[in-house]
Amino acid sequence: MEAKQPVALIGWSLPMMEAADRLNRPFVVVGPPSCESYARRYDIPFVGWDFERLNNEIPMEQRLEHAGELYDRLKEYGVRLAIPLFEETVEWAGALNGMFREDPRLFYHSLLFRHKAKMKRRALIGGLSVGVFEEGNNREDVRRFLQRINDVHLQADREAPIHIKPFDRAGAAGHRLIQSEKDIEEKLDDSNFPCLMESHLEGVEVSCEVFIHRGKIKFLNITEYVVFGYSMMAPPSPEIEKKRPQIRKACQQLIDAFQLEYGVIHPEFFLADDGRIHFGEVAFRVPGGHIYELIQKTYGFNPFEAHLLCFDPDVKDEEFKSLFPDERKANGHAGSLLVYPRVKRIQGLDIPKELEEHPGFDRHNMFTPVERKVPDREGYGNHHGTVFFYHQDCEQVRQPLRDFVKHDFYI
C-alpha cells in the first residue's frame, strides 16, 4: 500500500476518530472552532470550520465556492477524501470531494440528500414508490395541497392528514402534521416555508443503514421504529425481518436511482400491510438514535469503521469480507430509548426499579444534570439520556421500548 494520505472527517465525532485510529488510518477533523482546544490537547489534526454560522449565512447552492478555503487548508495535510458525518456537513463534504476529484457534479449530487423535494423527485424518477408531494411557499399552498389530497381521498368522516417538512433539516426538526384548516393557522408560521408538503404514508416505519461500496450493498441493517422518534430496535422483529429481501431490493433501487457508488445511506421506508414498500426519505450520514451502537452490539462489528471504509473508493473488496458478518445472523436484539425531559426544570432523576430489573435492560447513561433548566426543544431536539436494551428475545426489548416511553425519567 502506498503512503497513506489522510481522510477528512467532516464533523466532530469521537467514535469516528476512534474508528479511524483503530483502522490505523490518518485523519484530519473538520469541526466547529469550539472543539479546537480539545483537539490541540490530544494532538488531533484539526481544521476549525464554523458550520453553524456559515450555513446560516450562505445559501446551500453557493457552498461549493465557499468551500475553496477549506479545500486549501485540507490540501496542506494532503487530504484526498472527505467523509460526511452529520446532516449539516453533507454538502460541504460533497463540495470538497468535488474538488479532490475535480468533478463538481459530486457537490450537486450531495445536495440531493439535503433537499427533501429533490430527493423525492429523484427517487420517483428511479421508480420508487413515494407519496404525493409538492413544494410549498406559503399557507395558501398548504391549504390548496390539503384540499387536493382530500379531494381524491373521498373520506367522509375525517380529513386525510398531510406532512410539512423543511427541506434541509435532520430528523424530525420542523416536521408538522396538518389535519385541518385550523392546523394550518395554528401550527404554521413564516419560518416553516419553503417546505415539502406530502401525503401521509401508511405502514410500519423502518430505517435502513445501507453500507455501499462500488454501487453494491455490502451490508444492510434494518432498524424498527418502535415508537417513532423515541425508541428503535435492531435487528427488527421477525415479521419485518421476513421482508428483508424486498427491503433490500428497495435499497438497491434507491442506490441505482441516485447512482451512488460509495458511502452509507440511511433511508426510511414505510412497510404497508399489503406488502408494498414506500420510500420516505434518505440521509447520507451517520444515523441518529445510537443505531450504530445497536448494530455493534448485535452484529459484533464496528459500524463506525465500516462507515469510513465504505466512503473510501480505494478500499479493496477483501477488506469487507472479514469485516461484515452475515446480515441475517444477528446475536440478539438491541434497542435504544431516547429520553427527553418533559419538565421545564429538572429536580432529579427517577430510574424505576422495574426498569433496572427488566430482563431486557442493558444500561442507561443518565445522571442528574448540573444544568437543571431544560432548553426549548425543536423537532425531537437532542435527547438528554438514553436507555439501552438487549435480549435474545425481541419481545423483551420491544415491550420495554414501548412501555418506558411514557415514563418520566427527569422529574
Add this chain to the structure above:
Amino acid sequence: MAMEMTEKNRADRFVQALNTLAEAQPFAKQLYQNHFFQEAGRQMDTLDGMEMLYSYADRFDEAGVFEGGPWQDPSKLQPNLVNGSLRVDGVESIVAALSELRMVAIAQGRVEHEKVSAEEAKEYVNEVMALNLDFIFPEEVDDEGAQQGKETERAQRLFKVIVDQMSLKALSGTLIEEIVRLSVQRPIMVDRIQLMVEKAAQLMNSNVDEEHRKEIERYYRAISQLTPLSQKHSDYKDYRQELKNLDEGELKKEAEAFAESMRETGLVSPYHVILIRYLNRSKTDLLPTALSLNAKGKANLEENLSLVRELIKVAIHLPTRQSLYGFARMLERGVLSYHPVVPGLRRLVELDIIPNVRQTLLNAFSDTDGLTANDIMTAGVISVLGQPLGVGQGLNPTCQSARALSLWSIHAPGYLLELVARAARDGDIDMDFEGDTIHSKDLPGGLAPELHKELDPVSLILVPHLDRIYAEMVRRVQFRLDDPHKWVNPAFYGQWIPNGFTKVFDHLTGNVTDYAPFVRLFYATHHPEYNEGYEMTYPNPVGICITTVYGKMLGFHAISIQRIAKDPKGEYRVYFYNPNNDSSQNWGQGIKPAVRGHGEYEGESSLPFHQFVSRLYAFHYNPYEQGDAFAVEDETVEQIEKLARESWGQEYNWIGKNALGCGYGAM
C-alpha cells in the same frame, strides 16, 4: 445474558467497563467514562461494592477515569471541596468518591503518581477525613435522617473504607490540630468547631494517644460540663438551683473555671451562661471574674454597669451563649466608651424589626427557647463588636461585605449600629457613590435568596444589602479603563481607604505588567523601613492570589492588611484578616499563613513580609505617605518575583519591567 443483575454480574460489569475505558485512546476516554461512572455508582450502593472499588483504585488514573475533568490532576485537589462534591446529586459525587479512593491508593503506596507522593497523598487524605467528620461519625438517625439522600449514604460508605485503610489515630492528631487552628482564630460562628469537638469526643474511647485524649477532653469540657458542679447537676434547672446554695468562695471558683476555659478555647459552655445570668441578678461583683476581664474591661464594665446588666439579660441566653465571649472582648476593647454605641445598642433592644428579617434571625437557631429576634440581633451585634476579626463570610462569596463589617466594627461602631438598625427596621440602607445615593432596596438580585444561612446575625441582616450595593458600584464603573475597585473600595468601605490604587495586571490585556515597580511601591508605602516610618492607621483592603499547596493558582481573594510589625523574633510580618475564617492554609512554596505563634492578635493571620507580597496583586496606598522605592534591594525584588512567577504567575504573560526579564521560565 438475559438475567437480572446479580451482585456478581454487577461486579463483572464494573470490571468490564473499567477495562473498556482503559483500552481507549486518551482522546476517546470521554466516550466510555459515562458508562464507567454508572457502573461505579452501582457499586457504591453497598459497602462490599465500595471496597471492591478500592481494590481497583490503583488503576483509575492509568485507565483514564479522570481524564479531561477537574479531578485529573490530583495535585490540584482541594480537601475543603470534597464534602460539597460528595453531596451533589449527579455524577460529580461519584467521580469525587472515586478520586478519594485513588488518593487513598496513592497514600497506601499501591500506586505511584508523578504529581503526588505517597506522603502528600496521606496528608491530603488525613485532612479530608478531618473535614468530613459528619460522614465518618454520622448523626444519630432521627426523623430528619429518614430523608438523608443516597449521596449521604454513599459518602458514609466511602469513609468507612477510607477509615479502614487510614488510621483514626492519625485522624485524632489532625482533628485536634484542626480544632486548635480554627478556634485560635476566635471566629464568631463556632458550629463547625463544636461539631468537630463532639466528633473528636467519640474518638476518646478508641486507641488514641494519651496526649491527644487530654486535648480532646479539654475542648469537649469547654462546651459541656466543665466543673464538678455541672457534672453532678447536668440538668440546667438543677444546676441553676444548686448555684443558690454556693457560698461566695465556691461561686468564685466556679466563675474562674468557666472564665479560664472560655479564654483558652474561645468556646462557651451553656453552664457558663446559667452562671452569668445568676451572677447578673444577684452577684454582679463577680461578673469581672466570671469573664476574666482585664483592667480596661473591668473599668468599662463598672462605668456602664446598668447597660451591661441589661445587655446580659437581653442577649446572653443558652442558644446565644457564644456571644458571651464577644461580650467580654467588647468590654475590653472599650467599645462602650464610643459615644454613639450606648444609644445605638439600647435602640436595638426595642427596634421594630420587619417580618422577613425577624424570621431570618429566628431561623438562625434550631432552638430559640423563647428568644425574640431583638435578643438575637443584640447578641449578634455584641459578637461583632467584640470580635471584629471573627466575622466570616461562611460559604458565601461575599468576602467584600465581611471585610466591611470587620472594618466598621473596629473604626466605626456607631455607623455599623446605624446600618444594622436601618436594614432591620427599614429593609434598606444607602451609600453615596460619585454624587448619587444608592439604595439597596432599589437594587435587584444580589445574593439574598441564595445566601448560605450559616452566618452570624449581623451578617444575615446586612450582607444582602451590602452585596447588592457593592455589585451596583462595580457595575457603574466596570467599563472604565482601570480596575473598578479603585473607585469602589473607598466609596464602599469609607474614607479610611486611601485613594491610591495599583495592581499587577494590566486591566485590558490581563498580562502581568511591570511587576518589579509594583513590589517596590508596596515596600515604599507599607514596609516601615522604606516608607519613612508611616504606621498603618486603618486596615487596607487588598487582593491576593490564592494558591494551592503546590503553588498552583486557585483564584482571587479579598483580605485586609491589619498591621505590619516585627514579630517576637524581630522579623517583619504582615498581619491580615481573612474573611473566610480559615486563614492558615498552605499556599505552596513553603508559604503557610500562621494564626498563632508569631505575635498574631486574635483572628489575625500572618506571613513574613516578602512571602505576603509574593501573593499580592492589588492594594491601596496613600500617595502622600511614600518612601523611596529605589531603596528596596534588588535581591528582595528578585526573590519575590521568582516566588510569584513560579506559582500563580505561571498562568499569565509577563511583560514590562520585571526584575528577572521577560524570557524567564516556561512561557
